[in-house]
Structures are given as structure tokens and as C-alpha cells.
Amino acid sequence: MPGGTTHSTAYDGLSYTRGGTVDRADVGVLVQLAADGDAAAWKQLVDGLGPLVWSVARSHGLSDADAHEVYQTAWFRFAQHLGRIREPEKTGSWLASTARHECLKLLRASKRWTPTDDPQLLDRPSEERTPEESVLDSEEAAAQTERVRRLWQEFEELGERCRQLLRVLISSPPPSYQEVSAALGIAVGSIGPMRQRCLRRLRARLEARGTTT
Amino acid sequence: MSGTHDEAFGDDGSDEAFADLTDLTDSSDSTDSTHFTDDALDTGLLEEELRQAAAILDPVPAELRRIAVDAFALHDLDARVAELTFDSLVDAIPVRGAEDPPRMLTFRVDDVTVDVEVTEDGLIGQLLPPGPADVEVLSGPRAHARLTADDLGRFTGEAPPSGPFALRLRTGGDVVVTEWLRA
Numbered sequence: 001m002p003g004g005t006t007h008s009t010a011y012d013g014l015s016y017t018r019g020g021t022v023d024r025a026d027v028g029v030l031v032q033l034a035a036d037g038d039a040a041a042w043k044q045l046v047d048g049l050g051p052l053v054w055s056v057a058r059s060h061g062l063s064d065a066d067a068h069e070v071y072q073t074a075w076f077r078f079a080q081h082l083g084r085i086r087e088p089e090k091t092g093s094w095l096a097s098t099a100r101h102e103c104l105k106l107l108r109a110s111k112r113w114t115p116t117d118d119p120q121l122l123d124r125p126s127e128e129r130t131p132e133e134s135v136l137d138s139e140e141a142a143a144q145t146e147r148v149r150r151l152w153q154e155f156e157e158l159g160e161r162c163r164q165l166l167r168v169l170i171s172s173p174p175p176s177y178q179e180v181s182a183a184l185g186i187a188v189g190s191i192g193p194m195r196q197r198c199l200r201r202l203r204a205r206l207e208a209r210g211t212t213t
Numbered sequence: 214m215s216g217t218h219d220e221a222f223g224d225d226g227s228d229e230a231f232a233d234l235t236d237l238t239d240s241s242d243s244t245d246s247t248h249f250t251d252d253a254l255d256t257g258l259l260e261e262e263l264r265q266a267a268a269i270l271d272p273v274p275a276e277l278r279r280i281a282v283d284a285f286a287l288h289d290l291d292a293r294v295a296e297l298t299f300d301s302l303v304d305a306i307p308v309r310g311a312e313d314p315p316r317m318l319t320f321r322v323d324d325v326t327v328d329v330e331v332t333e334d335g336l337i338g339q340l341l342p343p344g345p346a347d348v349e350v351l352s353g354p355r356a357h358a359r360l361t362a363d364d365l366g367r368f369t370g371e372a373p374p375s376g377p378f379a380l381r382l383r384t385g386g387d388v389v390v391t392e393w394l395r396a
Binding site for chain 2: 084108155202
């Protein structure tokens with residue numbers, strides 16, 4: 001089966017349950033514009049859906065190098081299929097599904113599960129500063145940075161399933177449940193309850209830590 | 214890990230509680246209004262904070278974003294895309310004792326089939342129906358290597374680069390590109 005080129009339509013009957021629809025409303029239009037040669041529309045797609053693709057690679061516990069390759073493969077393949085995708089408005093799910101299949105292949109090829117806990121991640125030198133990082137440069141930067149780091153640390157120590165689900169859910173802008181389903185191969189209906197459960201668990205960890213340190 | 218325990222979610226029920234996640238130390242009089250907390254609202258706030266953390270600590274690397282933007286050049290509606298129909302990594306039964314078996318790939322579009330075998334040493338391909346063709350090994354928007362298929366449709370080359378690759382085959386006026394994948 002050609003990985004990623006077929007996308008599930010099993011959830012067509014279900015409505016979106018999150019705000020993702022608003023952010024995703026333009027996707028179909030942008031895909032059409034890009035297919036007609038509009039490079040600016042393509043760039044908007046990269047910025048709007050790139051974080052989702054990246055989150056899929058990260059959530060599968062790949063090494064940095066492998067995650068990079070998954071991300072590239074998904075975008076190369078999308079560029080190749082641009083103008084041929086039957087449901088352009090579902091491009092987010094198409095990309096997420098493509099990335100997932102590549103992740104599974106890589107894991108199968110290496111037969112190793114490289115832990116995603118990269119200690120350097122937390123101390124990554126910030127040469128290229130994102131707008132979010134620049135915010136941290138402002139006053140109260142130290143306290144804020146510390147808080148973000150501790151939140152991330154607790155997140156990384158969650159169980160495998162919760163970490164995987166949350167990593168995709170927290171891509172920006174927020175993905176639709178259809179996209180999360182395509183990214184992780186789990187039913188749309190189970191995402192909401194799992195999400196609540198994982199966030200409760202994370203909150204419990206944070207509070208436990210807050211009371212003991 | 215102790216799992217979930219609802220009674221542990223002590224806070225004063227206000228929205229600000231999670232704007233201050235790590236500073237609950239001194240205000241941890243856990244109990245009272247816990248059961249009346251809007252759980253969905255609170256987890257939504259926590260998710261949002263986590264989203265910001267991801268944007269700061271694990272963003273899409275800048276060079277990857279640039280590569281994806283540049284990938285627009287790969288958009289080519291004149292070429293036919295040969296889809297991956299067989300991948301030994303997924304479809305083959307492992308051979309006992311075969312330490313590092315070659316990767317066998319088959320791509321197909323309409324009447325055209327491209328069989329590719331990738332080993333550490335190189336790449337061997339067969340175009341069907343057999344015939345001469347110019348073959349480009351792509352590793353991104355630019356060609357990585359150029360090969361030629363002989364009259365029987367056979368072509369060989371050095372191993373494709375690590376990372377995603379595709380083949381672009383030209384036969385007469387016809388262009389076929391294989392689906393991108395990682396070797």
C-alpha cells in the first residue's frame with residue numbers, strides 16, 4: 001500500500017470538535033492557489049501545517065536526523081501530489097498520515113526506539129530566536145523561562161502514549177481531531193477522553209512537584 | 214507514577230491558577246473547591262501553556278522550514294507520479310539470516326513500472342516496459358545524480374543519498390517521477 005497517499009474518510013460523518021476548523025478553513029483554498037503556482041500560498045501552508053508535521057515526527061520518538069527526514073519526505077511528497085489530492089481541505093490529515101507512515105517505516109528499519117528525551121533540547125542555544133523566545137527576553141524572563149522548562153520537563157516524563165498524543169495536540173495552530181487521528185492512527189472518538197486524561201495527569205505531576213520542592 | 218487522582222488537583226478554581234503552574238508551592242491548600250473546578254477549562258489552559266512551551270523548546274527547525282518552502286519547486290503537474298506499490302521494508306517477509314537485505318521498491322503509474330533495488334553499494338533499476346531513459350536521482354529540488362537506462366530499461370548508479378529521494382525518468386516526451394521516500 002502506498003503509504004500516505006490514501007487517506008481515511010471514515011470520520012467524515014463526525015464534526016470537528018475543536019477550534020482547529022477556524023485555522024484550517026483556508027487550507028483547501030491555499031492548496032488550490034499553490035497548485036496553480038502561487039508560491040506565497042505554499043509558504044502559508046508550510047507555516048500553517050509544518051508544526052503539525054514536525055509534531056508527528058517528534059511524537060514517534062525518532063532521532064533528530066530521522067525526524068528531519070520524515071519532515072522533508074512529507075513535504076516533498078506533498079509538493080509532488082499538489083494538484084492531485086482529491087480533498088485539498090484535508091491536506092493536514094494527508095500530511096499527518098504521510099508523516100506517520102514514514103515514522104513507522106523508520107522505526108521498523110532501525111528496529112530501535114530512540115528515546116525522544118534529548119537533554120540538549122532544554123538547553124538548546126537559541127541563535128535563531130522565535131517570536132516566542134524573544135518574549136522571554138523581556139522582563140521576568142528568568143522566571144518565565146524556568147516555568148516553561150519545568151512544564152516541558154514534566155511533559156517529557158509522562159508515559160509514552162500521553163507524550164505522543166499531547167505532542168501532536170499542542171502543535172500550533174491546534175490540529176483538528178481528524179488530523180490527530182491521521183497522525184497517530186487512533187480513533188477520533190478516543191482522542192478527547194485521552195486528552196483530558198493526559199492533561200489531568202500532567203497537572204497532577206506539576207502540582208505534586210510544586211508541593212514537594 | 215501514581216496515576217490520576219482527582220483530589221490532588223487543588224487550586225482556587227481561578228483561571229490564573231495555571232498561569233502560575235510552578236508557583237503553587239505556597240498556596241497548596243489543596244482541597245476545597247476542587248470538585249467544582251471546570252475540568253475542561255483548566256485542561257484547555259494547561260494545553261495552551263504546553264503549546265507555547267513546544268513553540269519555544271521544540272519548534273520546527275529553521276532550516277527545515279526553508280527546505281519545505283523550497284520544495285515548492287518539486288511541484289510538476291506535467292510529470293506522472295509513480296506510486297509506491299511494493300516496499301520490502303513493509304511488504305516482504307524477512308529472510309532468516311539475511312543481516313542487511315537490500316531494499317526492494319516498486320513504483321507504478323498506468324502501464325509504467327519502475328523496480329528499484331537499493332543496497333549499501335548502489336542502486337539498480339529496471340524500467341518496464343523496457344526502453345532507454347534519462348534518469349535523475351533527486352534528493353530535494355535539485356538532481357543528485359544523472360543516470361541512463363539502456364535499451365533494456367536497466368540502470369545502475371551509486372547509492373542514493375541518505376534522506377528522502379525520488380527518481381525522475383524521461384522517455385521521449387514522457388516524464389515519470391517516483392514517489393518520494395527515504396531510502
